């Protein structure tokens with residue numbers, strides 16, 4: 001009965017929507033210019049047209065309601081949809097046997113796995129039924145702590161299938177960091193693997209989950225464990241369940257839960273300038289429309305192409321441009337389990353050759369690291385299939401851009417330097433390959449429907465070209481964050497209060513004489529280490545957990561490979577036995593509290609920190625010292641303790 005009802009409802013829903021249509025692709029500069037103009041002058045019509053290329057179970061009755069003052073944003077109001085229906089079911093008829101997910105293992109001698117749209121749908125449905133069997137229903141939160149195995153994508157989609165809210169935690173975070181996220185989300189289930197194969201290491205995953213469960217995670221009822229390596233794990237019969245026991249025998253039919261456009265799709269935790277990471281909330285309708293539209297246009301994906309984004313699904317890039325965007329667009333998307341340097345520094349290029357990759361999307365850190373290994377690595381492989389190269393996550397320097405262009409793209413594959421954020425859900429500023437021009441270090445032009453502005457510190461828009469300012473967006477776009485989980489006030493304070501009437505990105509930017517935008521970097525206390533976003537306050541809190549630490553200040557400094565490195569100034573209580581021992585203890589504490597990605601590159605033990613008379617740490621000075629540039633420290637005489645500046649400079653070995 002239920003199934004029949006579903007079929008009838010589905011047919012009704014089907015007639016409400018357009019039959020199979022695809023998002024429009026921009027094809028020329030004139031097309032971009034006229035589309036952009038139209039999208040700004042008629043944003044609602046523009047997005048309505050994009051939204052109508054999807055299957056809606058019930059059409060939306062209003063396109064947009066918004067308010068940036070008391071932030072409330074609703075797109076495609078009262079529409080009903082399921083994003084997995086649009087990722088999977090709607091492709092079955094035409095391309096059921098096309099590969100949807102192509103999985104390349106860590107070990108190049110192991111077998112590749114291929115999931116067609118049909119088999120992926122079956123696996124997602126089985127997992128969805130398994131989640132239901134464990135009591136997960138619409139609105140429940142499920143945390144994923146997994147390496148880059150296909151089951152991660154399957155599990156995420158299974159949540160979306162039944163309306164559960166997924167929150168993927170990058171599997172490099174510590175038990176403490178994982179527990180914090182579980183507690184904040186009040187998640188009912190954790191999905192994890194036993195171990196993670198990464199390069200020549202085998203990393204414990206389940207053990208970290210066990211440790212997190214020992215710390216807190218009281219809301220967790222089930223830990224669903226995917227057997228990846230088959231290594232021994234500790235087992236708790238109370239809550240642990242093997243994936244193969246629970247998922248494999250489920251039915252491969254699962255009716256999608258019809259979600260409201262504004263129902264939550266996922267929470268993704270990201271660092272800010274203060275406090276603990278916040279849960280950025282994305283909702284179903286707008287995120288679906290924007291990720292598909294941006295994917296199709298930014299990568300100029302054509303039928304039959306193989307697209308590869310090297311990110312981890314633990315970050316927004318993996319959500320939007322490994323899983324959702326490509327699948328919505330009916331693309332073949334590759335997932336890679338391993339690292340760029342295993343078994344050798346040619347791995348990325350050997351994979352590009354092996355799978356004839358057409359669009360390759362990675363981070364500047366990876367480019368710089370591979371560039372340092374020498375030109376001979378890419379030269380060994382046939383990279384002629386590559387049509388588009390992408391960069392994301394941090395500013396790309398000219399040398400890395402040029403190397404990427406010359407040695408990977410062979411001067412023929414345009415580089416799209418894509419600027420966006422966890423909060424924006426999708427790429428907002430980028431060249432369009434073969435359509436708009438490219439210029440090293442410039443993210444260039446806004447996507448249709450996106451209205452970036454540069455403002456001064458008072459929030460006045462700076463008009464014209466050849467200027468610099470703080471990057472804000474003045475009109476909503478469908479995939480923007482809606483709130484920060486459980487704390488809407490924090491969302492208001494962080495993004496909408498700094499400049500009235502604007503979404504504030506936290507980035508500084510320049511506009512050149514021709515109107516191209518160049519992102520300079522964060523203007524707040526967020527640093528970008530190897531494309532990973534880290535809050536200085538988070539690292540300070542971790543360091544301060546060491547019993548001998550009185551106070552610490554953390555800043556970023558330019559790093560040749562990582563883009564930015566982490567520099568920590570630490571005041572120590574009394575006498576420590578040896579500096580080296582103390583520093584290694586501090587590093588251990590940071591790894592325990594956050595994870596290895598937040599480990600400081602430099603730790604300087606100091607007797608004091610430069611402070612204003614109101615007690616604020618003068619980070620500007622500390623940043624300069626960390627950057628080994630003491631040429632222009634400004635007036636330090638008004639500090640509470642100016643003498644400490646000289647001492648820190650001297651200790652850092654910067655005085656002649």
Ligand code: PRX
Pocket residue numbers: 270316317391392393394395396417418419420421422423443505506507519520521522528531532533
């Ligand atoms: O500073 C910008 C930088 O990364 C920040 C967002 O980090 P996250 O939320 O982790 O998302 C990263 C992946 C989308 C931004 O505020 N950033 C991102 N892309 C670029 C960039 N900086 C310069 N150029 C980019 N292309």
